[in-house]
Amino acid sequence: MALAKLRGQTPKRNVEEPAVAMLVMGDKDKRRRWLRPNIIPFLSKEMIMDNWVYRQGFKKGFVQGLAIALVLRYEMRFGAMPAPLRERVQAAHDRELVEQWCALVAHGTREDVDRALGQR
Numbered sequence: 001m002a003l004a005k006l007r008g009q010t011p012k013r014n015v016e017e018p019a020v021a022m023l024v025m026g027d028k029d030k031r032r033r034w035l036r037p038n039i040i041p042f043l044s045k046e047m048i049m050d051n052w053v054y055r056q057g058f059k060k061g062f063v064q065g066l067a068i069a070l071v072l073r074y075e076m077r078f079g080a081m082p083a084p085l086r087e088r089v090q091a092a093h094d095r096e097l098v099e100q101w102c103a104l105v106a107h108g109t110r111e112d113v114d115r116a117l118g119q120r
Contacts, residue, residue: 062095066098070089101116
């Protein structure tokens with residue numbers, strides 16, 4: 001395998017960084033799922049967890065999970081969330097902002113929540 005040959009000839013990070021990027025790409029694209037079983041044996045768990053690409057994916061997934069929870073909580077308390085508010089929540093990338101919205105949805109009035117989520 002080409003990765004195994006390269007590993008002994010190049011500095012560790014030069015091989016592992018792109019390999020982890022390919023791993024993430026393989027997880028994202030169903031056509032590239034074959035990458036995972038071929039790459040994993042050559043990477044340490046620490047390398048994968050420390051990788052910038054992995055951390056960015058984790059952060060994005062965490063914020064998306066908060067956004068989903070926010071919409072569910074809103075709909076449990078107030079009924080269907082208006083489409084423009086849902087789009088704003090789903091497009092949010094700032095973890096702190098989404099956490100503030102979650103707290104507001106949990107404790108605020110519908111009017112306060114709608115006002116806060118509708119602001120640009």
